[in-house]
Structure formats: structure tokens, C-alpha cells
Amino acid sequence: MMQYKEEKEAKKEAFRKYLESSGVLDALTKVLVALYEQNDKPSSALEFIQQKLGGPSASEYEKLQAEMSNLQIKYDELVAEHQETCKELEEHKNSHATAMASTKESIDGEAHKDGF
Numbered sequence: 001m002m003q004y005k006e007e008k009e010a011k012k013e014a015f016r017k018y019l020e021s022s023g024v025l026d027a028l029t030k031v032l033v034a035l036y037e038q039n040d041k042p043s044s045a046l047e048f049i050q051q052k053l054g055g056p057s058a059s060e061y062e063k064l065q066a067e068m069s070n071l072q073i074k075y076d077e078l079v080a081e082h083q084e085t086c087k088e089l090e091e092h093k094n095s096h097a098t099a100m101a102s103t104k105e106s107i108d109g110e111a112h113k114d115g116f
Contacts (some may be wrong), residue, residue, distance in 0.1 A: 027053065
């Protein structure tokens with residue numbers, strides 16, 4: 001039982017050191033101090049923290065989601081258009097190859113008639 005508590009404490013300490021060395025503790029402390037020092041507290045503390053940490057606000061996030069959705073639709077349309085264009089190109093290549101083979105056969109056939 002004692003060993004479990006020691007392992008748990010060691011994990012907590014390792015995580016704390018990780019947060020400290022990566023700058024997370026400093027960033028969170030600064031943001032929380034800024035929130036504390038606000039004379040007029042924001043209606044949403046979470047949104048305040050997100051903005052201070054560089055994240056989008058809820059309305060900006062919704063706009064970005066809508067933009068991403070519109071771009072995904074446009075992307076899907078362009079991919080479908082590209083596939084259709086590739087299909088048409090392949091059909092043109094095949095019809096051209098068929099026409100060239102037919103022309104070659106008729107030229108070869110006439111050459112045999114003429115004795116060449």
C-alpha cells in the first residue's frame with residue numbers, strides 16, 4: 001500500500017516537472033493572475049482564459065467550423081469534378097487510339113491494294 005502511494009506521488013512530481021519545464025505552469029499562472037486582476041470580471045472565465053492563451057473565442061470557433069464545413073464541401077465538389085475530367089480524358093484517349101488504329105488499318109489495306 002505504501003509503495004502505491006510513493007509511485008503515485010512520484011508520477012505527480014514527474015508531471016509537475018514536465019508542466020514546469022514546458023512553460024505550461026508559467027502561462028497558466030500569468031493568465032490566472034490577469035483574470036484575478038480584472039476589475040470587471042468577464043462573464044465567461046473559460047473564454048477569457050482561452051483568448052489569453054491564444055485560442056479562438058466561441059464565436060470565432062463556430063465561424064471556423066462553418067468555414068471548414070464549406071471548404072470540405074467545395075473540396076468534395078472539386079474532387080468529383082477532377083474525377084469526371086480524368087474519366088473524360090481517358091475516354092478521349094481511348095477513342096483517339098481507336099481512331100488511329102482504324103486509320104492505320106485503312107492505310108495498310110489501301111497499300112496492299114496498290115501493291116506496295
